[in-house]
Structure formats: C-alpha cells, structure tokens
Amino acid sequence: MRGATATSSPARGGRPRRNRADTKAGYAFLTPWLLGFGLLTAGPMLMSLYLAFTDYNLFRAPTFVGLDNFTALFSDPRFLKSAQVTAVYVVVGVPVKLAAALAVAVLLNARHRGQGTYRSMFYAPSLIGASVSVAIVWRAMFIDDGVADRIQQLLGFPAGGWVGDPDMTMPMMILLAVWQFGAPMVIFLAGLKQIPAELHEAAAVDGAGPLRRFVSVTIPMLSPVLFFNLLLETIGAFQVFSSAYIISGGTGGPADSTLFYTFYLYLKGFTEFRMGYASAMAWVLVIVVGVITAVLFRTSRAWVHYTGDVR
C-alpha cells in the first residue's frame, strides 16, 4: 500500500516518448485547468498580495499603505479573538474528530454483518454537515430550552442553552465537527483493509495482545492515512464558515465566541468593504496554513511509515 503521497509524479511507467504533437495536445487538454489556475487562482492570489499592502474599499482606487494592515491586525482585538477561536477549534476539534473516526473505523473493520450499512450511515453527516439546514437544526437543538438544555437539566446540570453562552459555543461547534467524523472514518477504514492480516497474526503468535497490536501494527501501518486525514481535516477546520454564520445569526456572537477567522475576514471584506485589510488577513491565513502544512510534512518523516512500492 502506498499512502496519501499526493505529490507523486503522474503516470508512472509512462514511456519517455515525447514529441511536438504530444506537447500540443497536452496543453490543449490542459487549457481549462491552465485558464482556471491563471485567472482564478494565481492571478487573484497575486492581486490579494498587492491589496494586502493597500487601503481599498472597492469604490476608490487602492492606496499603498505599506505594512499598516498587518500592524493594525495585530492590535485589533477582534482579529486576535478570531485567531484564538479558530486555533482552539483546530487544536481541539481535529484530534477529537480523528480519534472518533479511527475508533469507529476499527470497530467497523471487524467485518461483521451490516458493516457496509453502518459505514454509509455514519458517512451521511459528512455530506450535509456544512449545510444551512443542519446549522439551523443545531441552533434549534442547542438554544435556551432546546433539546440539549432539557437533557442537561434532566441529568442535573445547570440550565441554559449553548447558543447564547460564550463558554459553550465552542463545545457546540466542535460537536458539530465531530458529528461529521464519517469522511475520515471511511478513509481510515479503507486503510485498515489494506493492512495484511499476516502482520496481525504474526504479532499475535509473538504474544502481542489487542492493544499492543493496535499500537505496534495498526498505527504504524495506518500512519500514511492518518497523516492524510490530519492534513485535510486541519486545513478544512481553518475554513469553517457557514455553520458559525447561521448559528450566530451572522454576528459571530455571543461575545465573538463564534467569530471564526474566515468569518471575520468575510465581515471585514464584504460588510465593511475593507478589502485591503481582509486581503492581509487572507495572506496571514495562507502563511499560517502553509507553515502548518510544511511542519506536518517535515515531522511526517519521523512518524509516517511507508511500506512496499517504494519510490
């Protein structure tokens, strides 16, 4: 098995036969992607890099302000709050979600009857979790006197909805993320299926118990998939937007406790039309995500274990 090394070169085994007709055809077939990349990704990224150093409100021409946006960012309490909210969400939410995904994947991997049905059922929330519909349901369930409030009163906890309590909105948002554990679970399950049974049997013969086999066989064999999930979920978690928007009624409240990074970026760019400032925020996000990705790739050499089919 080869894990999620997404950067492997295309078309292994392709012949090095390269001619002008192929070159022309290659670029012809790639035209949509090249246009999309140039016009809608690379160009806009450069433009936003420029805007990050300007004051621009869509109506007057941008004026160059140097590093003002960036220095303003770090003395903007709402910006710092949004960075903090997002950091907590990523650092707590992603591991909890992945742990849930892995636990259920291991459970389902036991190949009992009905495995396929459970797999599909558990995947379903991943498909609808970011929708407005689910956000509305979440809000209704966690509002004052909502279902969650009733249940916690029944169990003897203090009354109060989660939506209006700045200390409880984060657990509520993380629960919503964890509820969507199905997508990483499906990927874990596919990885588990590729672990040769002989490895487990050999370990069992050597006297390893289930826990020892999990730590010494399953985890190392699954590490490429774990790495892939960690990367995707982390990047995804940085971009949470619509659920927070709907649940907080477009405010990020109470007390900015649901003011996620991209949410604040949206408010700055599209309600205050401070597009230079918002572009600076966007680039800070790109850099942070880039650094985290680089760190993950670097450290992965120490803990991600590739077997077979070595490049």
Place this chain on the structure above:
Amino acid sequence: MTTATVTSASLRARRRPRGRSIGFHVLALVVAVVILYPGVWMVVSSFKPSGDIVGNVNLWPETWTLENYTSALGGIGGVSFWTFVLNSLILAVGSVVGVVLSASVSAYAFARISFPGRGVFFAIMIGTMLLPFHVVIIPQYILFNSMGMVNTFLPLLAPKFLATEAFFVFLMVQFLRGLPRELDEAARIDGCGHWGIFRRVLLPLMRPAVITSSIFAFIWSWNDFLGPLLYLKRPDTYPLPIALRLYVDQTSVSDYGAQMAMAVLALVPVLLFFVVFQRYLVDGVATQGLKG
C-alpha cells in the same frame, strides 16, 4: 491480497465467538443512534406544531401537522419557493456539467500525455487542494464585480468549467491511472489521436469516476453557502441555502416549524442522491486517501 483477505476473514469468522458479534452490533447501534438523532429530530420536528419543537426531546409528535410545509412552500417576500429550487438546480446542474467536462480533459492531460511542464503543473494542482479558498474570494469578487457579473450565476459556474476544484481532477487522474495503457496503444494503431483516445475509448470507461464526481459536484453546489452569499444579492436569484437564511432572519424565533420544514426540503435531493449512490460516494471518499 485477495486470497489473504479471504483466508483471514474465514479464520476470524471461525474464531469469533457469538458474544463479540452482539457486542459489535450494540456499539454500532449506539453510534448510529447518536449520529441519526439530529436528522430524525429535524424531520419529525417539521411535522410538529411550531410551538412544540424547541425543547421537545421526544421524537414522536403528539399531533402531526403539515402546516409547516404549507408555510415553507409559500415562499418568502413575494418570491416563490420553487424559484429558489430552480436557482439551486441551475447552479447544481451547471456545476456538474462544468466539473465533468473540465476535470476529465485535464485529468487526461495529466495521466496520459507526456509533455514538458506536466510534472510542475501536476504538483501545483495538488498544491491548490491545500490552499485556503478564502485567499482568492476578495480578488475574485473584484474581478467578477468589474465585469458586471454580480447577481448572475456566472461567478459561481465559471470556476467549475475551469477545473479549479482539484479534488475532481485528482479523482479522475487516479481513475485513469488504473486503466491499462494498452487501450491507448490499440486505439492509436486504429488511427485515433489524443481526442479520439479520450473521447471514444477512455471517457466511456471513466463512468464510475464521472458518476462520483457528478454527485459530489451536485451536492457541494447544492449546499454551497459562501459563494451565493457573496454574489447573489437579489432574492429572485437566491438558491435554497441563502433563501433559508433569509427565512430564519425573517420569521424570528417563533416559527421553528416552517424553518424545519424548509431545512428538510432543502436536504431532500442530497438525501435522495445519498440513498441511491451511497456506494459511489463512500468509495469515492475512500479512494481519495489511498492509491496516491
């Protein structure tokens, strides 16, 4: 691999005591109940009288009513509910067409044609999967705004026709790599050029990848909130998610019933797709993380 799986499965089946199977189902059912509760609660609530929704933990309504659906179908602010459905459909079907066309040809170039720059472009394409989408929303908005495209569907559809969602290109590249190259050679001997190989030989064989991509493209467009929030400001251009938000804002806290009904209606196509194509969806997600 297959034989190993079979033998180990039969070994395990022999070794497995009945008690463990019951334990498995108990655990799996507990997870299932937790997972399904919000969805079932939503559907059931949509049939409850509006005052009886919040705080009602019970799943079974004391009185059933269709009133929520009649008020949800009544539309918002003079715009019919079906206008929102139509807008959502245009966007979703347009996305499917755009994604399938652009991702399949791009994938063919990456997987089957050898040309200078391919490796670099492929690495860049993978890199864009890791890029936070929000870095481009402001300049893209400025671009589309300057072309007078705000309040049209073009800013939402153009990116789909230009293969900006690398997930789909990658999915199709993966699929194409699994098809034997002898097919291309045979077609070439029969006189096919690249277009012929792609169109007549490989594209028909790519059906599973095309179906998976279509379903994801449809559902992601159907659920998309940020895109329409940025570009569609006139109520008669709203797709369902934006209409739903407007509905929540307008009906205030009291009419939870109609909100639930509309939330359910907005999810119906997604759930239908899920029920019919669950295998394609789940397998599509599974391949995404493997093979690489």
